[in-house]
Amino acid sequence: MKFRAIRVFEEGDGYVKRIVERSTEDLPEGKLLIRVEYSSLNYKDALSCMGNRGVTRSYPHTPGIDAGGVVVTSESDKFRAGDKVVVTGYDLGMNTDGGFGEYIRVPEEWAVKADTIDIRDAMIYGTxxxxxxxxxxxxxxxxxxxxxxxxxxxxxxxxxxxxxxxxxxxxxxxxxxxxxxxxxxxxxxxxxxxxxxxxxxxxxxxxxxxxxxxxxxxxxxxxxxxxxxxxxxxxxxxxxxxxxxxxxxxxxxxxxxxxxxxxxxxxxVASAYSSRRRRSIIWEKLAKEWRSPEFDKNICEVNLEGMMRAVDDMIGDKLLGRVVLKHK
Missing domain, CATH: 3.40.50.720 (NAD(P)-binding Rossmann-like Domain)
Known part of the structure; x- marks a missing residue:
């Protein structure tokens, strides 16, 4: 399947990002192929776009350390096609192509079923x-x-x-x-x-x-x-x-x-590799008792083109609030 993604390339002495068309056949190995509905912008994503080797070792690369979407194909007995899932942490968006693409493929251990939280809400929270x-x-x-x-x-x-x-x-x-x-x-x-x-x-x-x-x-x-x-x-x-x-x-x-x-x-606190038990506790609290009436304040929802601009604003220290990417 063809899909759109933000891709960061190393060119000359610097790094450039473009929106490109990719194929799911180019994604890394993993038991879950997920159609990403939402992602979000984090500081690590900006660092990856800047060519920070402490975040991303090799390029070209698709950032996006947060992703929420629907399982398309599964080779795992823990997930079925159609399951709504959230993926945050681990290596997503760092050295594994992330949520700034319309599809990701990841190991089953990285995904959590979105049973208690809406996918968009999960991405407003994100990492x-x-x-x-x-x-x-x-x-x-x-x-x-x-x-x-x-x-x-x-x-x-x-x-x-x-x-x-x-x-x-x-x-x-x-x-x-x-x-x-x-x-x-x-x-x-x-x-x-x-x-x-x-x-x-x-x-x-x-x-x-x-x-x-x-x-x-x-x-x-x-x-x-x-x-x-x-x-x-x-x-x-x-x-x-x-x-x-x-x-x-x-x-x-x-x-x-x-x-x-x-x-x-x-x-x-190190969130990338926290235990599944800790993740379950935190996500449930975020979805219910900790969900603030101000939850949706200062949230900017963008498409891929808007995310390109938001990354530049974050790098330039001009960004206020939370940026959520909605794929078509």
């Missing part, structure tokens, strides 16, 4: 929403009540951060969002945040081992100096759940004191 769900879950596992105080969220207007804000607001928590512009501030407040701080205010430069206790807990999507500062500002017994390193991979100025004097917990 970003699923990761946000894991971050919130790590905080809630410590039995943190809303009255414990404010929760700080970094990268609050990005894919992961915006979902985290919406979930926490839905559950009755007071959220303070880290923002970098007036547009981001307005967006965070529209999602239900009770307040905002700018990026400069969120980073300490004194190097002190402990700072004033300010936040009940923190959800961090950026890492670097922000993460170091946040750990030193969390109240006694609080949690810092982290998943990103866009602001840096080092945690300078951090000592053991927040952990041994304030019992602060630092929890890392």
């Amino acid at each position: 970003a929403g699923y990761t946000a769900g894991q971050l919130v879950y790590e905080v809630l596992m410590e039995d943190l009540p809303p009255e414990a105080g404010e929760i700080l969220v970094s990268g609050a207007t990005g894919g992961v951060g915006s979902h985290a804000v919406k979930i926490l607001v839905r559950l009755g928590y007071d959220v303070v969002a880290v923002v970098n512009s007036e547009a981001e501030r307005k967006m965070a407040l529209n999602m239900g945040a009770v307040g905002t701080i700018n990026r400069e205010e969120s980073v300490d430069t004194t190097g002190k081992a402990l700072l004033s206790q300010r936040w009940a807990s923190v959800i961090d999507t950026v890492g670097g100096p922000f993460l170091s500062t946040a750990v030193r500002q969390v109240k006694f017994g609080g949690v810092v759940a982290t998943c990103g390193n866009v602001a840096g991979s080092r945690i300078d100025d951090l000592t053991v004191y927040p952990f041994i004097l304030r019992a602060v917990k630092l929890k890392g």
Whole structure:
């Protein structure tokens, strides 16, 4: 079968992306051939489009680390033709052709039946929403009540951060969002945040081992100096759940004191290879009790041509909100 896809090519000293026609015969091996109905844009997709070898080793390549659709053919006894499925994580869109194409072929272990969640909703969440769900879950596992105080969220207007804000607001928590512009501030407040701080205010430069206790807990999507500062500002017994390193991979100025004097917990989240049991728990919560009335806010639905432009906006740091790709 012929289908359309965004394909990234290495040309000269750079990388270019084009919409091309492909054949399902060109897809990699796997027990499930899936007709993709929806995908979404994540930072890893932008990195893949830029030729980042830490994400994608060889080109040409089709990005899209999220995909939701219908099984066309199955060589697995766990799935049948016509089953609606969601595929996130593993190697999809990184070194295996992903959801920016109208068809994918994947191992059966990568797919989850979309029994409790609508496919479009799953792609609005996508890897970003699923990761946000894991971050919130790590905080809630410590039995943190809303009255414990404010929760700080970094990268609050990005894919992961915006979902985290919406979930926490839905559950009755007071959220303070880290923002970098007036547009981001307005967006965070529209999602239900009770307040905002700018990026400069969120980073300490004194190097002190402990700072004033300010936040009940923190959800961090950026890492670097922000993460170091946040750990030193969390109240006694609080949690810092982290998943990103866009602001840096080092945690300078951090000592053991927040952990041994304030019992602060630092929890890392890696969504790509989380267990099937964890996936089931998170997806069910996202579909039901965590689904916010603000769920559809700041969602931009595009076709393949629109996704080409959205990738450029993400690379240029001009993108606000969540971009969902709808295939014809």
